[in-house]
Amino acid sequence: MPSCHSTNDIALQILKKPDTHEGLVVITDHQTAGRGQRGNDWKSGLGTNLTLSIVLKPSFLQASDQFYFNMVASLAVLRMLNKCAEGEDIKVKWPNDVLLKEKKVAGILIENTLQRSAIQWSVMGIGVNVNQQDLGIGKATSLFTVTNVVYELPVLFELLIESLEYYYLKLKFGKRDELKSEYLQHLFGFHEFRKYRGEHLFDGKIIDVAESGRLVMETNRGIQSFDFKEVEFLY
Incomplete structure (x- = not known):
């Protein structure tokens, strides 16, 4: 869609429909009121960034283990960024950011609905600063700011979805130790x-x-x- 207030909010509304299927993606060219953790806003320029939410049904995952979903999302974004900016300093920042040269390039917001002790549905919201140049004064950056390359958003979208599928299937098939090991390997501040x-x-x-x-x-x-x-x- 050209514009929306929050892809996560729209995805959560869609979940109220009985015919909702896993894998549904809500994506927009311009998110006007994106939400982050701690109640922070996610600022996004028009047509310059990846802003999307994915509906998943990880009924195999207990609510007490839901942080593995953050690992899946974080590693997927990191994997995509490494393919676009190979050799740059890219780290996962606990609990839900990805850093490029120690500045925030991506944010993740995961919202779950529970059924007893298991996760019934999960809405995985991801925002990646890609081609945005005006980021204000702060701790944010974009791929373009670091590499001076203009990226095709559809290509990055495909890379991100492929990466998400890769790590989601790892989690689904019980490879939790592999996920956590890779997550810690790329964690900002680990053993420092x-x-x-x-x-x-x-x-x-x-x-x-x-x-x-x-x-x-x-x-x-x-x-x-x-x-x-x-x-x-x-x-």
């Missing part, structure tokens, strides 16, 4: 001491991500774990 803000400022080193999605860190107060609302990267 960096500055964080929680209840106080502290130095911390990421040593793991729990199945629940909590960040496990070594700090001067010992081993601690944090939910995404409890800690913030500083630098």
Whole structure:
């Protein structure tokens, strides 16, 4: 569609229809009110970026293990970006961003509907800054800003869908250890001491991500774990 307020909101509305099928994609040229974690907006230029939501039905996944879906989405975006900007510094940032040269190039928002202890439906929202040049002053970047190449969005869309299928099938067939190993391998701040803000400022080193999605860190107060609302990267 040419324009919409939020592809995730539209996908969630579609889920109310009884004939909804897994694999449905809602994609737009211009998202006017995209949502991110912590209630942040996702700003996107007209016709310059990938902004889409995919409807999936991972009934094989328990609600307590839903962070594996974040791993699937993050690794898929990273894989696509590596094919477009090979050799550049691209990392996954816990819990739901992808960084290019330590600046945000993509964001992920996953919203699940549950049936007892299992996930009934999942809406996986992904936004990737591709050709956008005016990103304001901040911590965001785009593929074009780094590579000075204008990309064809349909080509990147196909690469992203192929990558999502690759990692989604890994998860579906129980290859969780492989997923987590690759996720940690590309995780920003893994086994590195960096500055964080929680209840106080502290130095911390990421040593793991729990199945629940909590960040496990070594700090001067010992081993601690944090939910995404409890800690913030500083630098």
